[in-house]
Amino acid sequence: MPESTEAAARRTIAVIDGNSLMHRAFHAIRQPMSAPDGRATNALFGFFNMFIKMVGTFKPDGVICAFDRGKPRVRMEMLPQYKAQRPPMDSALHEQFPMVKELLGILDVPVCELEGWEGDDILGTLARRGEDSGYEMLLFTGDRDMYQLATDNVKIVSTKKGVSDVVIMTPESVDDLYHGITPELVPDFYGLKGDTSDNIPGVPGIGPKKAAALIVQYGNLDEVIAHADEVKGKMGENLRAHIDDALLSRKVATIRTDAPIELDLADAKFPTFDPAEVTRAFSALGFTGMTGRLAKLAGGSAGSAAAGGAPGSVAAGSAPAPADVQVGALLAGDDALAAVASALGAGEWVGCAVADDRAEGALFGLSRILWASTAHCLAKLEGTAAEAALEQLFGEGRVASDDVKALIHELSPVDSAEAEKLAPADVDPARIFDVSVAAYLLESDKGSYGAVELAGQHLGASLPEPSDEVPAAALAAVASRLLVEPLRQKLDADGAAGLFDKIEMPLLPVLAQMEREGLGVDVSVLREQSAELGAEIDRMVASIRAEAGEDFNLDSPQQLSHVLFDVLGLPTAGLKKTKRGFYSTNAKILADLARDHRIVADVLDYRERAKIRSTYLEALPNLVREDGRIHTTLNQTVAATGRLSSSDPNLQNIPTRSELGHRVRQAFTVGADRVFLACDYSQIELRLLAHLSGDEHLVAAFNSGADFHAATAARVFGVPVEEVTAQLRSRAKAVNFGIVYGQQAFGLASSLKISRKEAQEMIDRYFDAYPGVRAYLDESVRRAHDCGYAVTMYGRKRHIREFAQHNKQLIAFGERTAMNHPMQGSAADIIKIAMVRVAERLREEGLESRLVLQIHDELDLEVPRGEIEAASTLVRETMEGVAELKVPLIAEVSYGANWAEAK
Numbered sequence: 001m002p003e004s005t006e007a008a009a010r011r012t013i014a015v016i017d018g019n020s021l022m023h024r025a026f027h028a029i030r031q032p033m034s035a036p037d038g039r040a041t042n043a044l045f046g047f048f049n050m051f052i053k054m055v056g057t058f059k060p061d062g063v064i065c066a067f068d069r070g071k072p073r074v075r076m077e078m079l080p081q082y083k084a085q086r087p088p089m090d091s092a093l094h095e096q097f098p099m100v101k102e103l104l105g106i107l108d109v110p111v112c113e114l115e116g117w118e119g120d121d122i123l124g125t126l127a128r129r130g131e132d133s134g135y136e137m138l139l140f141t142g143d144r145d146m147y148q149l150a151t152d153n154v155k156i157v158s159t160k161k162g163v164s165d166v167v168i169m170t171p172e173s174v175d176d177l178y179h180g181i182t183p184e185l186v187p188d189f190y191g192l193k194g195d196t197s198d199n200i201p202g203v204p205g206i207g208p209k210k211a212a213a214l215i216v217q218y219g220n221l222d223e224v225i226a227h228a229d230e231v232k233g234k235m236g237e238n239l240r241a242h243i244d245d246a247l248l249s250r251k252v253a254t255i256r257t258d259a260p261i262e263l264d265l266a267d268a269k270f271p272t273f274d275p276a277e278v279t280r281a282f283s284a285l286g287f288t289g290m291t292g293r294l295a296k297l298a299g300g301s302a303g304s305a306a307a308g309g310a311p312g313s314v315a316a317g318s319a320p321a322p323a324d325v326q327v328g329a330l331l332a333g334d335d336a337l338a339a340v341a342s343a344l345g346a347g348e349w350v351g352c353a354v355a356d357d358r359a360e361g362a363l364f365g366l367s368r369i370l371w372a373s374t375a376h377c378l379a380k381l382e383g384t385a386a387e388a389a390l391e392q393l394f395g396e397g398r399v400a401s402d403d404v405k406a407l408i409h410e411l412s413p414v415d416s417a418e419a420e421k422l423a424p425a426d427v428d429p430a431r432i433f434d435v436s437v438a439a440y441l442l443e444s445d446k447g448s449y450g451a452v453e454l455a456g457q458h459l460g461a462s463l464p465e466p467s468d469e470v471p472a473a474a475l476a477a478v479a480s481r482l483l484v485e486p487l488r489q490k491l492d493a494d495g496a497a498g499l500f501d502k503i504e505m506p507l508l509p510v511l512a513q514m515e516r517e518g519l520g521v522d523v524s525v526l527r528e529q530s531a532e533l534g535a536e537i538d539r540m541v542a543s544i545r546a547e548a549g550e551d552f553n554l555d556s557p558q559q560l561s562h563v564l565f566d567v568l569g570l571p572t573a574g575l576k577k578t579k580r581g582f583y584s585t586n587a588k589i590l591a592d593l594a595r596d597h598r599i600v601a602d603v604l605d606y607r608e609r610a611k612i613r614s615t616y617l618e619a620l621p622n623l624v625r626e627d628g629r630i631h632t633t634l635n636q637t638v639a640a641t642g643r644l645s646s647s648d649p650n651l652q653n654i655p656t657r658s659e660l661g662h663r664v665r666q667a668f669t670v671g672a673d674r675v676f677l678a679c680d681y682s683q684i685e686l687r688l689l690a691h692l693s694g695d696e697h698l699v700a701a702f703n704s705g706a707d708f709h710a711a712t713a714a715r716v717f718g719v720p721v722e723e724v725t726a727q728l729r730s731r732a733k734a735v736n737f738g739i740v741y742g743q744q745a746f747g748l749a750s751s752l753k754i755s756r757k758e759a760q761e762m763i764d765r766y767f768d769a770y771p772g773v774r775a776y777l778d779e780s781v782r783r784a785h786d787c788g789y790a791v792t793m794y795g796r797k798r799h800i801r802e803f804a805q806h807n808k809q810l811i812a813f814g815e816r817t818a819m820n821h822p823m824q825g826s827a828a829d830i831i832k833i834a835m836v837r838v839a840e841r842l843r844e845e846g847l848e849s850r851l852v853l854q855i856h857d858e859l860d861l862e863v864p865r866g867e868i869e870a871a872s873t874l875v876r877e878t879m880e881g882v883a884e885l886k887v888p889l890i891a892e893v894s895y896g897a898n899w900a901e902a903k
Helices: 018-028 042-058 097-106 119-132 144-149 171-177 183-193 208-218 221-226 233-241 243-253 275-284 288-297 302-307 333-345 383-396 404-411 435-442 451-458 472-494 497-517 523-548 557-567 587-594 598-617 659-666 684-693 696-703 708-717 726-740 745-752 756-769 771-787 808-844 865-880
Strands: 012-017 062-066 136-141 154-161 165-169 329-332 349-356 368-373 377-382 398-401 432-434 633-635 645-647 674-681 789-791 797-799 850-855 858-864 891-896
Touching: 012 018, 012 042, 012 119, 018 042, 018 097, 018 119, 018 136, 042 097, 042 136, 042 288, 062 119, 097 275, 119 136, 119 144, 119 154, 136 144, 144 154, 144 183, 165 171, 171 183, 183 208, 183 221, 183 243, 208 221, 221 243, 233 243, 275 288, 288 451, 329 333, 333 349, 333 368, 333 377, 333 383, 349 383, 349 404, 349 472, 368 383, 368 472, 377 383, 377 472, 383 404, 398 404, 398 472, 404 432, 404 497, 432 435, 432 472, 432 497, 435 451, 435 472, 435 497, 451 472, 472 497, 497 633, 497 808, 497 850, 523 598, 523 659, 557 598, 587 598, 598 659, 674 808, 674 865, 684 696, 684 726, 684 771, 684 808, 696 708, 696 771, 708 726, 708 756, 726 745, 726 756, 726 808, 745 756, 756 771, 771 789, 771 808, 789 808, 797 808, 808 850, 808 858, 808 865, 858 865, 865 891
Parallel strands: 012 062, 012 136, 136 154, 329 377, 349 398, 398 432
Antiparallel strands: 154 165, 349 368, 368 377, 633 645, 674 858, 674 891, 789 797, 850 858
């Protein structure tokens, strides 16, 4: 029997729409995630993140989760085509449904499902049953048709975006959203407008605005139908012709509240789970960061929860979860300085993070705050005390942070017009530990590596929630200190410790110095080029509009699609329409059409020019600092390949071979007494392919010193080298680089604009000419399938999670990664080693030349004219001497008065 209304009035029951939230989670977290046994877990991860947030925020007394079961027979009997247009569920999502139900069972959350009934109807039934019994009901769903259930005692917690952004829907907010449509009128609303996602027809030509207006005007659907003769125009004709569709659509859209559910709401109590069991189950899936958060829901720390009994006891055969993190005593002023000095004396790692007190959007804060976490306390240092402590830490201590480079910039500001208190070159790589870089080496494909996030993953314990007293930056300092030991152990176990100690940490101060150096830029050149390009763009727009015969916005995909496919009648075979009903005009589609249609080629040209103008010519002047230079940020933890990336601004994306890119580079100047010097590796990835594969013909081609692409053309096409034409050489070059990146016939055919059959024949001839390459690539894929990752010459692993998926395209992508990572990743390692050694040698030999930029396989320097010869020799010899391969490693030097002339 349900509880009495009086007793139940104090209780809140949350009911989760399991199907809706699993779908939302799956599509919100597209990054592949898998359990140790290979099953996908991304939807589970998103679902339980939402679950934890929901329970923590709303603190319900009970939780129930509803799922669909079988075909929606109840509605299919009314409307046979109901949901018939929906594609089959992705297999990677499908396999996670039994797992989510199992985990809910371990959390002691009742799972409710009925054969032939949808989760919507279970939610509806539980909502009305709970309300009648005096409960406050919360329905968690992403489906808007559930808004019809909203009352004063039934609230819809609607997921707006992904799985974390929610809005609470009450009768008032439903009314506001639909402009007069109250919850009880939601089915009437769907009766008129239909629902394409569920194949509910509604009335053709009546969208949400018209549907709402008619219902508000006449009161409900029945009254709209009664006054159908008064509705004018095409809308009236459609309404009168589709009255039966409207009534049926309303019936199908009405949530049932009479499902035969055998569940007593009084039994839905939360939390009642066994923390030790939960810790085991979630840890087994790799969700170690959740265990502490789940334990908190049980009303205790992870440590005490895991015991599951008397203090200090542990259930037989179970591993206790670590206790929640304690930040230590909070110290400030002289006490904080003394604590840092004590930690230095003890040789401790000190976790550090910097924050300021500026309000959001304010230009200046009152002071900058250094948070320093030691084994015994959390120190808060401000102003000059913070600078002094940081100098001491870098000079004598051991610093851990999730952004060591940012800490260095506190003492060596990015803007070289500001005084420098510490030269990055004086930072000892052995005394810094960047936890973000360490975590990146272990998993290079994650989106972020903040210390607080990493703590949940690698410490197995939860940090306190941020507060005014201990803000997020302070928690990052605490987490950074605690992460050093577990991350060090994992680097050792993973074989990545050498990469961390010998490449990444020595590189970090070099990057800090390069960021401070920046690049000289002539703003007047940028502005002049912007004006010139603006005039060219205006002429192009006028020409395109004239050819189209219409005045339209070229930047509007919808208007451009209308002009190309409706007005000009360009072919649409094979093209798909967007959700808004027009043909896509993305770059790939336009590139294919541009071969045969000049106006499309002109549109692509316009897009490139407009992008160059807005991204560089107009934006760069605003980024010039007080020292008159532009300072990009060089990132170690962004590219999964191991390469560095550039941001704010991204200087690696300026087109290298186009006239437009050449224009932009002309503005990067170095002054009359200096030159811009570039030194880049020649065909490094192909040389690494020769070295790693050991193919005798490929090795011989490089060792001969002859034109490698011509030599490949001769072998692939069966002609003497002296008879290789420019076209044959170009094709051979495309095959050479395509092989490195695991390119298949389709990709080669697209790049060379030849048939797929011809492309496949070229690839087959290539492997006939270089059989060792085929064997090496096949073996690389086999090994990657066996161990789950590809690895470089220096031990840099790239985990290939796509192999755990069932989608053939994802698996094929993973296999291409397995082929190219050993070359691409090794090239990234080599250029990083070269950067460290070049910086060391420039300093050792007392040269004023400085590294200013790195782009892929190229190092860029600003060099006094008197040092051109010395710097050229030093850089070339250093780059060529980084690795000993079976083929020569060649670096080529060029220089000029600006970046454009240097290349």
